[in-house]
Amino acid sequence: MPVDIEATVIANERLSSDYSVLSLRAPEVGRRTQPGQFIMVKPVGVTDPLLRRPFSVFEVLRDATGNIAGISLLNKRAGRSTRKLYELEPGDVVSCLGPLGVPFKPVQAPVEAWMVAGGVGLAPFATLAETLSALGTPATLFYGARTAGELFYLEFFERRGITLALTTEDGGRPSGRPCVKGLVTVPLEAALQSAGPAGAMVYACGPEPMLEAVAGLAARYHQPSQVSVERVMGCGLGGCYSCVVPVKHGDEHANLVRSCISGPVFDGAELVWPSTSSGQGTP
Amino acid sequence: MPVDIEATVIANERLSSDYSVLSLRAPEVGRRTQPGQFIMVKPVGVTDPLLRRPFSVFEVLRDATGNIAGISLLNKRAGRSTRKLYELEPGDVVSCLGPLGVPFKPVQAPVEAWMVAGGVGLAPFATLAETLSALGTPATLFYGARTAGELFYLEFFERRGITLALTTEDGGRPSGRPCVKGLVTVPLEAALQSAGPAGAMVYACGPEPMLEAVAGLAARYHQPSQVSVERVMGCGLGGCYSCVVPVKHGDEHANLVRSCISGPVFDGAELVWPSTSSGQGTP
Amino acid sequence: MTPDLSVKLGALTLPNPLIAASGCFGYGLEYEQVVDLSSLGGIVSKGLFMKERQGHPPPRIVETPAGMINAIGLQGIGVHRFVNEKLPLLRRAGARTFVNVCGTTLDEYVEVCKVLSDAEGVAAIELNISCPNIKEGGIQFGCSLDGTYHVVSAVKKATHLPVIPKLTPNVTDVASFARAAEDAGADAISLVNTFLAMAIDVETRRPRITNVLGGLSGPAIRPIAVRMVWECYQLVKIPIIGMGGITDARDAIEFMLAGAAAVQIGTQNFVDPFIWSKVIDGMQDYMKRHNVARISELVGTFDPAPPRAVHA
Amino acid sequence: MTPDLSVKLGALTLPNPLIAASGCFGYGLEYEQVVDLSSLGGIVSKGLFMKERQGHPPPRIVETPAGMINAIGLQGIGVHRFVNEKLPLLRRAGARTFVNVCGTTLDEYVEVCKVLSDAEGVAAIELNISCPNIKEGGIQFGCSLDGTYHVVSAVKKATHLPVIPKLTPNVTDVASFARAAEDAGADAISLVNTFLAMAIDVETRRPRITNVLGGLSGPAIRPIAVRMVWECYQLVKIPIIGMGGITDARDAIEFMLAGAAAVQIGTQNFVDPFIWSKVIDGMQDYMKRHNVARISELVGTFDPAPPRAVHA
Numbered sequence A, B: 001m002p003v004d005i006e007a008t009v010i011a012n013e014r015l016s017s018d019y020s021v022l023s024l025r026a027p028e029v030g031r032r033t034q035p036g037q038f039i040m041v042k043p044v045g046v047t048d049p050l051l052r053r054p055f056s057v058f059e060v061l062r063d064a065t066g067n068i069a070g071i072s073l074l075n076k077r078a079g080r081s082t083r084k085l086y087e088l089e090p091g092d093v094v095s096c097l098g099p100l101g102v103p104f105k106p107v108q109a110p111v112e113a114w115m116v117a118g119g120v121g122l123a124p125f126a127t128l129a130e131t132l133s134a135l136g137t138p139a140t141l142f143y144g145a146r147t148a149g150e151l152f153y154l155e156f157f158e159r160r161g162i163t164l165a166l167t168t169e170d171g172g173r174p175s176g177r178p179c180v181k182g183l184v185t186v187p188l189e190a191a192l193q194s195a196g197p198a199g200a201m202v203y204a205c206g207p208e209p210m211l212e213a214v215a216g217l218a219a220r221y222h223q224p225s226q227v228s229v230e231r232v233m234g235c236g237l238g239g240c241y242s243c244v245v246p247v248k249h250g251d252e253h254a255n256l257v258r259s260c261i262s263g264p265v266f267d268g269a270e271l272v273w274p275s276t277s278s279g280q281g282t283p
Numbered sequence C, D: 001m002t003p004d005l006s007v008k009l010g011a012l013t014l015p016n017p018l019i020a021a022s023g024c025f026g027y028g029l030e031y032e033q034v035v036d037l038s039s040l041g042g043i044v045s046k047g048l049f050m051k052e053r054q055g056h057p058p059p060r061i062v063e064t065p066a067g068m069i070n071a072i073g074l075q076g077i078g079v080h081r082f083v084n085e086k087l088p089l090l091r092r093a094g095a096r097t098f099v100n101v102c103g104t105t106l107d108e109y110v111e112v113c114k115v116l117s118d119a120e121g122v123a124a125i126e127l128n129i130s131c132p133n134i135k136e137g138g139i140q141f142g143c144s145l146d147g148t149y150h151v152v153s154a155v156k157k158a159t160h161l162p163v164i165p166k167l168t169p170n171v172t173d174v175a176s177f178a179r180a181a182e183d184a185g186a187d188a189i190s191l192v193n194t195f196l197a198m199a200i201d202v203e204t205r206r207p208r209i210t211n212v213l214g215g216l217s218g219p220a221i222r223p224i225a226v227r228m229v230w231e232c233y234q235l236v237k238i239p240i241i242g243m244g245g246i247t248d249a250r251d252a253i254e255f256m257l258a259g260a261a262a263v264q265i266g267t268q269n270f271v272d273p274f275i276w277s278k279v280i281d282g283m284q285d286y287m288k289r290h291n292v293a294r295i296s297e298l299v300g301t302f303d304p305a306p307p308r309a310v311h312a
């Protein structure tokens, strides 16, 4: 049951010139959210751009007494709406429709949880990490960014007992932590090669080529994967058919499936990728 | 030579739930402004509504050293743009194109200056009062509003030696000042009946029926008038022909004339009013 | 006394004039979680052919000033699956279901309508002869007066259901198409479908959506759509279902004053899926303020006399 | 090396592709105080008949989402006063003046064009067969292929000046009108004029503008206008002057990629009369970034292949 509420901005912490964490007073959304779900967002009173924008719920926020008080978004400036969100100040109001979509399915020990995040693809993993840590599932975050300055919230994950495997494209490293130069798939593949007998569930969110590579690696090493895709979404509720991705069950023909209601999280083995698909419905 | 500048809001003093005085850092506009001129305004970055809005320059603002620092607008909430202007806060930026239009022609003693303002029609008279007071012209402000709470800036005019003749529709009176119940045309007509031999120039700004009545009274008592009209203006520069009013020189046919460049101030005797006109071009 | 929002569309009576537009409300069931489907005047299904269709490759939508372009390409599950999988649930939800019918040939239109005539729970057929996004989507019927006449007559013969052709705005004289539809026996008409449009990414010189061309909807088109409803209202007697950029009660009432007996909301439903009760509240408020007992009294009461004086 | 912004329109060469649209720039002289008229590619005068016209009673404009409706009704000073009072000053200001010519009859079009042929300082005639606001404003020519062909041929015979018919978007197939104009000898075409539209004040049930119907312009119509330019570009060889909702360099380039050899700016000039130098700067910036030496290289280079992947 999604709700639509006018959420007041509690804080908007600028992490860099592109990233901010927007905290919103939205207890109704926070209480309902499962890891991997998203909301459709729009600053109140804004008619240009016309449509809402999809955002993963980043954190579920709690007040001093532990009650759920709201949510936060990890916002990266990409265009007009994300710039507006970046510029919001406490007291401004944002319309939040959600939570929406199919969440991640958490796993439990002895299966390990490997979360693979590229850039702003970190967003759905904060709530997943909370859940995994509550379940006591051994978990690793493979997290890649362009520079060390764009690796955020590392302590958040460490505090929840998540092992970090960091990469940067330029080889820079965040202070006091090991970090490998290159793509996030490098440490992931190393881990896959030495996976224990119980195996691991690979969770991924990030740029499309990364998702394709991660799903491919997981398949190659016979591990299951859950991949969160990003499509242009007009409505988030299954109304407009703008957000389709090609999905294939077993030997069936690929079908174009609405990622807002059948996703955004899909079984990585069932997604059809550009390089393997025959064209129609190619993202 | 109008300029277009992005003026920072210095202050936005709410006078009532509908009226505010918006002070703008716009020395280039302030320096050029003559009484009765207007500017075309739009909050920066706003694309809805699309078009700018016309506003009289209310005050020309000076800094501590007496240099012109900007202008203010007397803004009354009437719709979407005026609501946005009412809500602006210091630091916000407004695009100001101007000054535009034909100003009032000031008169000098022994001729008296009688300014007739209805509601927000007060706006062009603050600058005119400054000019008249500098010229030493004896001046009266006939100023009507619905309630005493909507009679603003009385001290401003008193400080400049302007005589006040106030009216309210509900009979309320501002503390310590005489005030008549009824329309502003009542004290004006009384004054016209006892006008001295040198006569008076009647300046008027306010709702259309008031303007028609004032121009009619002035004509009846053989005094000249200068009337500032308000039309929907698309451009303010003579480009669009949206702002026309019927104007008649002597015995000619009435012509539809662009009030942004041939006005907004017109000779009251040359304007053709709805009740006298034959239809076409009737406001 | 609460104002009476009910309206008649020929033989149909709807509890209120608000209908969810085709392609903007899935098959209706997607929205059950946010809105009581029985509280709407009606819902129009996504366009349906005989067979399933995959539609166009994404990206399928792009925003434009106060609007959006879409080229979904009529992805859909086909009429048989619709009748079997969706219709029973829609009936149970109390929805008044209009089915948007597509066809690549006249025969296909007729066949789809026959299937629907045999099903239970279809309120009316909205005949989509106006989808701008696919060559074989009936637009060849919708852009020719003869084509419009023929497809409507053929379908009328094949079904007892009310038939409501949906007209395209991409023609010189939309009212003549309304007349052709009326002459052919249409029970009502819907207008407008989207305006053929395109947008280019100047950085790549490529289209913003894969199909290059798509249909423009949203507030941007409203002034054109209102004009078209008014033109049709003056020419035909059958009821008009008006749409194009409705965002609130004011907009809906504007269409009704121009002659629409009912209205559809499409794009705005994406912006605010909870819009329906807000529009109903807004309409009731308007009716109270203006002392209007029945919303249907408003239809076509636009007065083309000059505006009242701007200044009170 | 500064990018070369000059463009050719048949025999005419303009220093840049930016032209002020008819009806949105007065007679040009009104704007001398804010912009050097010689720095524009050209300006188009307000529409002119033989005689003076008063136009429609106000209100004449109303805003709509991302657009505006106007029904000015072609108020104007007539061709003789224009030639005597405005043209000498425009020449002195260095403007390249296109004259927007109206007529209630074919003969009037021909007569106005003859007067202009004898005058000095007219760069070209823009033949307004598309004003939606007045019944006798030539739209009857602009909405019929034969009418378009005849008025263009007749005017071509009467003048040595380049003749540029301005097409209406209110037709089913604008490209066929472009072809009719080309066949009749047009030197170029302008498109689009405004879309017939209306808006109702629901509180009074009266129109928002006195003429009831008016023409919609501004960003709202841009996606439709770009589509029309692209359709015409694929069918005709004569140069196209594109317009409809251009607000910045990106928009202007979008029209050029779709096939416009030059562009006009109308409504946005009201929003920002200083727009011209900003668009020129933006175009130069784009050309540098994309290594384009001459802006004319861009014309029609839109690539309809699918969009590049959204994610880098």
Ligand SMILES: Cc1cc2nc3c(=O)[nH]c(=O)nc-3n(C[C@H](O)[C@H](O)[C@H](O)COP(=O)(O)OP(=O)(O)OC[C@H]3O[C@@H](n4cnc5c(N)ncnc54)[C@H](O)[C@@H]3O)c2cc1C
Residues within 6 Å of the ligand: A038, A049, A051, A052, A053, A054, A055, A056, A057, A073, A074, A075, A076, A077, A078, A079, A080, A081, A082, A083, A120, A123, A124, A229, A230, A231, A232, A233, A234, A264, D310
């Ligand atoms: C399920 C989901 C979860 C997401 N979570 C996050 C998140 O947590 N943090 C974050 O910063 N971003 C997230 N995104 C991406 C975010 O939605 C886009 O960056 C945003 O919509 C861009 O809007 P804009 O107006 O700033 O950009 P625009 O100026 O509109 O366009 C810039 C880019 O954004 C893409 N885009 C535009 N509209 C949409 C849309 N409706 N849906 C998806 N992409 C669009 C365009 O393709 C374009 O490449 C998520 C996307 C999806 C689908």
Ligand SMILES: Cc1cc2nc3c(=O)[nH]c(=O)nc-3n(C[C@H](O)[C@H](O)[C@H](O)COP(=O)(O)OP(=O)(O)OC[C@H]3O[C@@H](n4cnc5c(N)ncnc54)[C@H](O)[C@@H]3O)c2cc1C
Residues within 6 Å of the ligand: B038, B049, B051, B052, B053, B054, B055, B056, B057, B073, B074, B075, B076, B077, B078, B079, B080, B081, B082, B083, B120, B123, B124, B229, B230, B231, B232, B233, B234, B264, C310
């Ligand atoms: C020369 C001139 C000077 C003015 N000076 C002042 C002033 O000092 N203070 C002040 O508060 N108001 C002034 N006005 C009126 C002010 O321009 C309108 O109240 C304002 O444009 C309304 O905009 P809106 O978006 O709030 O209202 P809207 O929602 O657009 O409409 C509300 C009302 O405003 C009128 N209006 C809309 N657009 C325009 C337009 N472009 N030009 C004129 N009227 C329009 C409409 O007819 C309507 O009745 C002046 C108008 C003119 C012509």
Ligand SMILES: Cc1cc2nc3c(=O)[nH]c(=O)nc-3n(C[C@H](O)[C@H](O)[C@H](O)COP(=O)(O)O)c2cc1C
Residues within 6 Å of the ligand: A240, A241, C021, C022, C023, C024, C046, C047, C070, C072, C074, C100, C128, C131, C166, C192, C193, C194, C216, C217, C218, C219, C243, C244, C245, C246, C264, C265, C266, C267, C268
């Ligand atoms: C994403 C999308 C899909 C649409 N699909 C259909 C369709 O399948 N059949 C149809 O007749 N109209 C379809 N339309 C058109 C709408 O039903 C409606 O006519 C149009 O969008 C104008 O209304 P609006 O401005 O309220 O959206 C679609 C519109 C959109 C935006």
Ligand SMILES: Cc1cc2nc3c(=O)[nH]c(=O)nc-3n(C[C@H](O)[C@H](O)[C@H](O)COP(=O)(O)O)c2cc1C
Residues within 6 Å of the ligand: B240, B241, D021, D022, D023, D024, D046, D047, D070, D072, D074, D100, D128, D131, D166, D192, D193, D194, D216, D217, D218, D219, D243, D244, D245, D246, D264, D265, D266, D267, D268
């Ligand atoms: C107020 C106004 C007056 C116009 N007058 C004319 C005219 O006299 N002749 C003409 O051919 N087009 C006229 N037009 C149409 C414009 O020239 C242009 O074709 C249209 O506005 C689309 O461009 P835009 O969106 O940039 O404004 C007028 C447009 C507006 C807004």
Ligand code: FES
Residues within 6 Å of the ligand: A232, A233, A234, A235, A236, A237, A238, A239, A240, A241, A242, A243, A244, A258, A259, A260, A261
């Ligand atoms: S976003 Fe509309 S169907 Fe998925």
Ligand code: FES
Residues within 6 Å of the ligand: B232, B233, B234, B235, B236, B237, B238, B239, B240, B241, B242, B243, B244, B258, B259, B260, B261
């Ligand atoms: S406001 Fe445009 S001509 Fe006066």
